[in-house]
Amino acid sequence: MLSNDLEKQIEAQGMPLGTVEEQIKNFKNGFPFLDIDYAAKIGDGILELSDAELQKAVDVYSEKSKDKIIVKFVPASGAASRMFKNLFGFLEKVDSNLDNDEFTKTFISEIKSFAFYEDLDDSLKKAGSSISKAIEEKKYGLIIQHLLDDEHLSYGSLPKGLLKFHKYEEGSRTPVEEHFVEGAQYGVGKDNTVRLHFTVSPEHQNRFEKKVAEVQPKMEKEFGVKFEISFSQQKKSTDTIAVDLDNKPFIEDNGEVLFRPAGHGALLENLNEIEADLVFIKNIDNVVPDRLKDTTTTYKQAIGGLLIDAQDKTFAALSQLDNKISPEVVNQAEEVFTKVIGGKLAPSYASKNLEEKAAWLKQKLNRPMRVCGMVENTGEPGGGPFWVKDADNSLSLQIGETAQLNLDDETQKSHFKSSTHFNPTDLVCGIRDYKGKSFNLMEYRDPKTGFITQKSKSGRDLKAQELPGLWNGSMADWNSIFVVVPLITFNPVKTINDLLRDVHQ
Known part of the structure; x- marks a missing residue:
């Protein structure tokens, strides 16, 4: 039972009491490990495009993106x-x-x-x-x-997005400016508009707005496009309660219960409010100077083209299933699921009758869709691509973080070690259904894929909880297509000296 005082604090946070009770239950019971069947590989869960296939995907994007509302969604609240x-x-x-x-x-x-x-x-x-x-x-x-120091350049307290990253003859650029340039290269959609959405922390939004006001007019003039910029903040109601080592709410010295930001999975609510046909997601610090942008642009257009093509075929199959259920229509939908999306049928599928097969396929096809870039694993942190068992014993493609895996189990450890690629937060999402209605993305996450970590505050140990990761458990019930992209498209800046690497010079 929660005390009256604690209930009031939870209500002031904008959180339902039931949510906090569920979080405390998670601390007590823990989260189950991801049930990996085996690691996805090239040819079995990961596409590797030939030059001809790459060009075809780029051509599809160039032809069809102009009529789409495209948003570039950039998590940008990270402090430097x-x-x-x-x-x-x-x-x-x-x-x-x-x-x-x-x-x-x-x-x-x-x-x-x-x-x-x-x-x-x-x-x-x-x-x-x-x-x-x-x-x-x-x-x-x-x-x-x-x-x-704050009285000088303030780089120690600014967000990454507002630091000067790259030198040019005409002046230096911040990551925010680099995302403007990237947007003009592959994010121009309906009405000749580039739509950029930055998730920012409340204390820095004014600085971001000031930078955008400074940059936008000259970028519009230089690229001949219109920019539409929006911001959102991680909602306080998505924070999670912290507990002590006995799983009781962590009470600070001032008598207040401690709530902590719940990781990037909290941004699912922000993404859920985006109105768009296509959403590219890419972290704020993963940018390169202009001389290296061509590869990034080509592969962003390619994954966009793959998504549009897969959506077109999926939407057609779903519309046909609405109109008529016949062996031909069901076989066509089955082919879209297995060949276009790359899904695997449940063991029980073969024994279903025609109507049952149609219902199963419709439920599997009518989901949000994403195409995720995968780079070769070079030891960088990141989620790996795995085939994971679903409740109906079919297999689906998931991105699994190390913390979700039971590495004490030799079989699971072997699957983890055999993983050849990882996702560097490089994806494009389709968040509307075949009737043009936005999915409620909250219905397609797996709440059992959160994380529990141990931290400390004021010299006292505590346990913290993260929500299912944005591109991990938050997208567990999406249809996923994984495709190899070059390592040069992944250039995060974790330390200031990373900016000395050739890719940032």
Whole structure:
């Protein structure tokens, strides 16, 4: 039973009491592991496009995207503070000798290569110094303070989307600006409009709006398109309650119960409010300079074309099932499910009569659809593609995170190790049904695919809970097509020194 005081706090959070009770039950019982049958591979769950197939998919997209409402959905609330963890650590050291800190040594020695170099130098000059002078005097901490501190460039507290990432002759660009450029290259839809949607944290939305107001007119002039920009914030009602190690609500020193953001799965509610035919999802920091954008553009158009083609065939099959149930119509729908979407029939399917087969296929086909880019696994973190058993014993394609897998089980561990690819948050989604109505995406997630992690607050241990991941359990009941994309399309920036890699220069 929850106390009256706790109930009031939950209501103030905008959460139903039943939701919190269910979360506490999850802490007590844990989440079941994902029931992996085996890892998807090229030729069995993962498509690898030939040059001709790639061009065909691009052509389909070029021909049919102009009449679609296309949204580029960019999770952009991530703070940049984690990018600077090593530099913050350097400032805390009593001995600021670069020889004892390879990360900071690299940062200082390559400092001219960063897109924010001139801004940082100007900041130091205003204080009577300069980067070259500070380096000469071995005042490395001064340089880092001017980069990170709020009274100077504020990079330590800004979101990633507003940091200068890439240098150009005409000036440097932030990730927000790079997403404008990308949008103009593959996101132009109905009414010659590029629709960008950024999910941001409340404290930074004004800064994003200011940057957009500065950038939008010149981008529209340069690319000859109209930009429509929208923002949303992760809802407080999607936060999850934290508990102590005895699974009782974690009460802070001020007497308030602790709620925590529930991971990117919370953004399913934001995605559910998007009105669009196609939605591209890509993280804010996965951008490259113009000289490397061609490959990204080609493959984004290709996965868009694959989705449009798969939707057209699926919608036609569903419409036929509405009109008439015959062996021919059912066989055609079956072929769409197995050949176009790449689904696998349930063991019981063969014994069903014609009407039962039609009903089963209709239920399987009438779902949200996504095409996910898969890159070769090089040890980077990311969800792997697996064939997973559904309740009816059919197999479906899922993206499984390491935390969802039972790696103590030798068979499951073997499946995990045999996985050759992972999804770098690179997908295009179809969120309308064959009658043009938006799906309620909340109905197609698997609530049993959350995560429980151990954290601490004010020196006390606690357990935190994440909702099913946006492209993992939140899309568990979607139809999924996995396709190989080149590794060059995946260029995340986890630390500031990642910007020194060739792909960001």
